[in-house]
Each structure stands twice: as structure tokens, then as C-alpha cells.
Amino acid sequence: MNDMTPIQTTLKDWETDQEVRWCPGCGDYAILKAVQRTLPMVGADPKNTVFVSGIGCSSRFPYYIESYGFHTIHGRAPAFATGIKLANPDLDVWLVTGDGDGMSIGGNHTMHILRRNLDCQIMLFNNEIYGLTKGQYSPTSRVGTPSPTSPIGSVDRPALPCAFALGAGARFVARGYDVSKDLPEVLIAAYRHKGAAFIEIFQNCIVYNKDRFDDFIAKAVAADNQIMCRDGEPLLFAKNTKGLSLDLKTLSLKVVPVLDGDWQAAGVAVHNPRNRGLAHMLIEMPFGAFPMALGVIYDDPAPTFESAVIAERASLIAGKTADLGKLLSKGQTWTVPESSDAHGLMD
Template sequence: MNEMTTTTAKDWASDQEVRWCPGCGDYAVLKAVQRTMPDLGVAREKTVFISGIGCSSRFPYYMASYGFHTIHGRAPAIATGVKLANPELDVWIITGDGDALSIGGNHTMHVLRRNLDCQILLFNNEIYGLTKGQYSPTSRLGTRSPSTPFGSIDRPITPCMFALGSGARFIARGIDVHKNLPDVLKAAHAHRGASFIEIYQNCIVYNDEVFSSFTEKQNAAHMQLWLQPGEKMRFDAGTKGLALDSEALALKVVAGDDPSVIVHNPKNRGIAAMLIEMRQDEGFPVALGVIYEDPRPTFESAVVEQNAKAAEGKTPDLQALVSKGQTWQVEKEPHKL
């Protein structure tokens, strides 16, 4: 492990002017990350933020660390190369619902199944903001946009379910402006392996208040379930809870003092799937915090171990390597007039 380093939030802010639309939720996420980094005790020179293309992907410019603003959907591929080249680096992937789940869907899937040690922050605003408001893979049925003027007929992706299906070992959710977001980031960083965090992020221009049913002050207390390992799944000021309907093998809402209220066990993959897919229109809250965590060995550690075994008892010899197998030499013919 790297030694703890003392920094402040200001140390993590670059000298670049932050340029997003006024009121964009990206500002809040940026501040949350900058406030969180000192608490992690990591060094700026050993930290890398890697992004693809989209509004969120301007993020590396605003962090006073190393960073790459790469190409559309390919941030996981670049991040994999960075981590394999230097496993000691602390790698963060910044992406959006379009960048990660459309053109970059296969790259996101592979970085999760491989379990590269990194933090993946997926900003989900359910719209393509940078390219002026077209519908995205997470846009809801009926979403009207320049590319779906009569309403979207695509069934949207559920990012956390995509991550679970791809073999992710850490899945969490947060909200751009919520005070609990830094805690979610800390939990993701403490996990060894690919940590997938979906962040509900408001696009004030093209999809304003799309999450208001559970983020607005008057709705938050009733419709947000912040999960804590080892604690009962209660919400709505503790007056309601979640229990398992054994006959239907599904979750159900019960009174908060009901003895059947479930205790959150992040290793329970089946319950995690149920929590991810809860629907507000069926009377359920939105599951937030760490939904699933069950660590396993990381991809880069396996690669390092494999390379070390392959190199045992061998002396590096580049000339021998390039000369191995079938070789021939082209003799220069005499110059002919």
C-alpha cells in the first residue's frame, strides 16, 4: 500500500477554469471528489483520472493530478493499460451514461469482469448533454428529444444491473448534490477491484429535474433508502422497511418496526439485484449507497503474478528474443547499372 499523504481539497483543484453549464450537477460531483481525496491520503503524483467523451469527461482537466481525456467509450481500455504499466497508481475512470453504456458498453463490461483495481464514476443524467440533448441508453420510455421527437421507444439500461451482470464486485449509487456522496466514494476506493458507482446527475439544460421524484427535498426522505452494511433496510424516517416475500421471492414494503425487515448484507447478490430493480411506481424507494460488495483478486495482480512466474530463472535477452524461431538475413546485392 502507498504511504498516506497529507493534502487539502485546494491541492486537488487545478488552475483550469471549470466550464460546465451553470447549475450542472457535475460541479457538485467535482467538489465531492476534491473534498474526498485528502481523506483518502493518496498522493496526487500517484493518481490518474481517465475519461472518455462527454460533459463529465472534462473532469481530468479540473483535478491537479495526472489525467487523460481519451476517446469515446474507450476510457476503460486506457485505464487498463495505465494500471498494468504501473499497478501502484490510483486509477479513476470518469464517464457518462452514453460514453460508458453505448459506444463504450463492451469496454465497460470487460473492465468490470476483469476486475481491474479502479474506481468507475458513471454520471447518469439520462440524456446526451454534450451533443445537445439526444436520448441516451438510460433515457426513459417516452423521452422526447431531438433524436426521439415522438418519444423514445427504447427500453433503458439500468446501469447497476448492467454492472452486476458483467461481474462487477462492487456496485453503489449516489446523488450529485447529496452529502453522502463522499462516503460512497471512500467505500469505493477502499474496495480492491473495479468499483462501479452510478451517480444520479442533473442536466439542468436538457433533462432538468428528471430525478426530482426522489431527489427533491419533499420527496427525498420518503423515497431514498441509504443502505448500511449490517443495518436494517429502513426508509421514510424509519417508518417503512423492506422484507423478503418468501412465496414470491421478491422484496416487499413493510412497517419499519416489523421484525421481518432485512439486514443489509452487501455480499448477497440476489438481494442486490432486487434492490437495483426496485421501482418507485410500485411503491419502492431508490436504493443508494453500497448495494453489492464481494471482493475477489484483481486483474492486474494476476497479470503481475503470471509475469513473475514466467520470468523465473530467466535472464532478459532482447537479441535472443528477436532471433528466436525462423530468421534469415538479406544480403545486399552489388549495385547494377
Template sequence: MNIAVTPDKLKPADFASDQEVRWCPGCGDYAILKAVQRTLPDIDTPKENYVFVSGIGCSSRFPYYMSTYGFHTIHGRAPAIATGMKIANPELDIWMVTGDGDGFSIGGNHMLHVLRRNVDLQILLCNNEIYGLTKGQYSPTSGVGLRTPSSPDGSVDTPLKPLVFTLGAGARFAARAYDTQKTLPDVLKRAHAHKGTSMVEILQNCIVYNDAVFDNVLARDVAAEKQLHVEHGKPMIFGAEKNKGIRLNTSTLTLEAVTIGEDGVTEADVLVHDEKNRSLATLIAAMDGNELPVAFGVIYCDPAPTYEDGITQKLEQAKEETAPSMDALLRQGHTWQA
């Protein structure tokens, strides 16, 4: 008699490899790794289909610590490798892990193209605004004035904003979280559910070379005033008293923070988050915690056909076309004329 056997539900420990996790004590990558391992058991994907791809950097050690297939590639080229994998086998569930230097300096061109092509994979951008593995040089996302071994008098570069770049490149999904955020697995699940390229920027602390860089947004005593947690269809309200909101200044087409109950402001004046509105998403993604809070959650999600689906369609069309015989190809004449 045949008896159907239901496989046991996977647990976070099933995704932990036998390798010793070797990041600096206190590194935010530990929390991100645990969040990913907590996320995967709740996703309906066979374990053998998962592939973790990375470039070079501290966060790029990720594939060693995941009990899945993985590929530790070369600096900045993870998007190209991940794209090739997805085209070769669309059934693979690909997660790309990168850092702000690996992803947006040497890998900026590759990042641009994976985003615009809309390859179906998840990108986890661990942003600590510094080069950690190579000992503390300033990165594309570092703030102006940051003193490092490569900018001893302070960086003069305008920092790149990863999610603004992402949206400008034409990506269809953009989200932000931080390393110790309890709801990080929920954001990762939303990213996975999106069919297409999903970019998740994760603010991550480098305790050695850029410690407390995000304290102006993440520290407990300022978090309520400096964080805006967006949710589709909900008003953009924040603050310890939940009495502050984001309003569109229609004369300048810019966002501004307002206090409900002051100067005639009501909740009706507060913007409602629409995750399908790219223009609004770009404005929200640019908020940096100075005059306006930093937005967390799914900032943009508007699915479109994926790159690999287009490639597969072309291949199927080619198979249906009647190919000439080899003899006919050899006798069809010159292929080039002066």
C-alpha cells in the first residue's frame, strides 16, 4: 500500500551551514543572516532550488553560511552571474547579497542593468556606508565629511542614495529595512513574492569602521521621530504621539513634515502611501532623516514582465520556426558583399 508522506516543515536551522560564521562581534550582518534563515522556511520553495550569490565584501560571505547552493563571485559582478543563472534555469530561487561598495562602486554598471532588465531575483543590499572588508575606506554611500584612510581630510563626494538609484534604473520593487528590525522577515517575504527584481536596502552597522552611523535614525530616543514606516493605502503618519505626517507641497512639488492639529492641518492633508506610484516612491526614497524621516517598508511595488520570461518566449519562438537544412545554409550564397 502506498502511503503519502508529508515532508517535515523546514526550520531556520535547516538553512544554517556547518561553517563558522566569522564577522566582527556586533556586526549587523549576523542579524541579517538570522532574518534570512527565519524567512526561508515560510516560503514555498524547495530547498534545492535556493541559490545565494554574492560579490566581494563582508556581507558577501553570506553563501558560506547558508545551507543552500551558492556562488561567491568576483567584485561587483554578482548581478551578471545571477542573471545568467536565472536565464539558464528559471526555476531557481536566487538571492543576491551585496554591499554598498561592491554593489554601487565597481558593480554599479552591473547593478544598473539587472535592475532595468527586471530579472526575477531578490537583492539584499547591506548598506553600512563604508568599505569594511578592505579596512574602512569611504564608499559611494558615505556621508560628506567622513574621515577615512582614503579621505583623511573628509570625503567631498555627494553620497549615492541606493533606492533613488534603484527607481531611476527602472526597477519595479524597492524596500528598506534595518539589520535588527523585527519585521525584516516580513519585508523579505514581500520582496520574494514580487515577480521581478526586488531591491531591499538594509541599513547595517559596521561596529569597527563606521559604528553608530545610523544612530540619528535608529537610536531608541529618536526612532519615533526619525522613522516613517510606510504601508500601502495607509496615511504616512509618524512621531511618538502619531501626530506628525508627510504632506505634498503642491507649489514646489516637494514633501514636507507637518503636525496634525497645528496650522489647520488634519489627517486628510497627510499623503496616503501608494506603492504603485513611482514619482511618490522616488520622493519618499530620498528622505534622509534630516528635515524628513527615513522611510522603511515597501516603498515601491509595481510588477512587470520579467527578463527571463522574455528570453524564454524568444527561445520558444525560435524552436517553432522551420530551420533550413545544413545543405541549404551552405549553398545560400555570400553573407557579405562589398
């Protein structure tokens, strides 16, 4: 989160003169507009904003945001983002990655930026496929996904990005999807969180994994198959006719009917994003028997990595005068006399 004074901008101020180039119908277009709408809402300043990406379809993002940007190397965007934030902690850093870039080759880097709690917003676009490299199954592809590398269906059990983030020590975990009207709300919450904010965004790959998320996004089923998590609000879905209740015997969630809108009598739980256990249960609910949990699922700030590094630097230099010559001569050093026989030293 940027601590500098908010300024007034419009969506147009965040658009570049570059031609936006994704496949027609790609969900990335909707995410781009959601981000460009969000940045004016939070008072972000283009001069103090940096977008960092790795490799993949999502990684075109820095070209299309009128701010500073780095299109880096496969899976290593977190390392660049860390260096940027340590060099200038006042910068507002956004990291853009995908399910392949961030969960496969970059999984190690994703883990460490989360556990360190670097103050940045991490958007992981999850289309459950490798789009840029022509449709191979990815770490998040569902069992049975057909692809060039799994022609009769993938047998891999998919990774859950949000569960991975929680396991890595993330202090903010959220979910949204590309065309959701609620996506800016989630992005605003991520921006206001002080620390690493991880947002998984389900994104439709129109070419290689079309309509993959229609089982909970399609208009006909959305009300029954998704639940929006908001702090202090009951966990209701299906037009408030169903809710999630905590079964104290099994310490797990269960779906309960809600009669006449009386969610309290039904025992529906109230969402508390500071409850890590509840966050795990919401993220790992088996879809089908349960709705897909969206919104801010976990939000419990902790001291950031860069604040600890800055404090450590300050303590090390307190009361000291910089002396490069003294530093270079410290430790195991020796002097070669001018009269030394160079040839003799080689013998």
C-alpha cells in the first residue's frame, strides 16, 4: 500500500497508448479495466506506481498501465518486486502473475514473497491452463483436463492457489473473477492491506479452456454456486436461502437452509477475515457440495518485510560514519610491496 498522499485521477490517466493485445474475448481485458477503475478509487499516483510481471498472457499487463513497469523473467517477478520495494519503500508495487508463472516455475518465489510479507498486491490470474504456450495443462488444471500434454485428461490433483498462499504464511488472501462487478471491491481491500495481499482471479481463456468457470460464474447458476465473503456479514448464498454454519462436532462447515430470512436461527456463521481457521475451511470447501468462496477470505495484517529491513539498516548505521576505505581494508587483507618481483611471485 502506498503511504503517500492520494491524488485524483481517472481511468483514462491509467491507459497507455499501446494496443491492448490479447485474444478476442480473453478475461484479461476485464481484469485490466477493473484495475484501471480501481486505481483512481484508491487515489494511487502513476508516478509512484510499479507493475511487475513474469512470463505468460497476464504478463503483458505492465504495457497497458500508465505507470512504471517491469516485464521480467519466468516465475521471478517476486524477486524483482522485492528489490524494487527495498530500494524505494514508498512505491506502490503490484505483481501480476499466472497459474503457470506463479505456481509452477515461480512457486518458490511466490512462497517467499508471501512468508516475508512484502508490502505489495499480488494478482494471480488463474485460467487453469498454459495459454501462452498453447494449451498444456497447468498446476491448477482440474483432473481430467484434456490438453496437448494430457490428451486423455490430466491425472494431476490441482494446486489451490489460495490454500498455497495461506500455507506460505500470507496475511491477506482473496478471490475474484474477471467479469465480476465485485472485483474492484476486492482490489481496493488488497490495496489498503499493509503487507503482501494475494488475490486469485479466475480468468477465462477463450481459446484453450473456454468457459471453464461457468459452473459458478454463469448467470443461471451464480447465485447458488458462489458466496461473497465480507467482514461482519453472514455467510449467505442462494439469494439468502442458504448459509454456511460451523459444525462444532466435526469442526467443519456445513450448508444449512435459511427460513424466512432468519439466518441467526439457522446458525449461519458470520464472516471474520481475521480467523485463519475459517479462511482455510472456506478456501478448501469441495465445490459442488459447497459454493465457491469469493471476496476477502483472510485479512490479518502483520509487520512487513521492508519495515524490518529498514529498521535493521537504521540500527546498523546509527552513530557510525561511512568510510569505504576502512570497510575494504577490514578483515583478511595484505599489501604487496612495490619492489616485489612479479616474476618471482609466479614461480
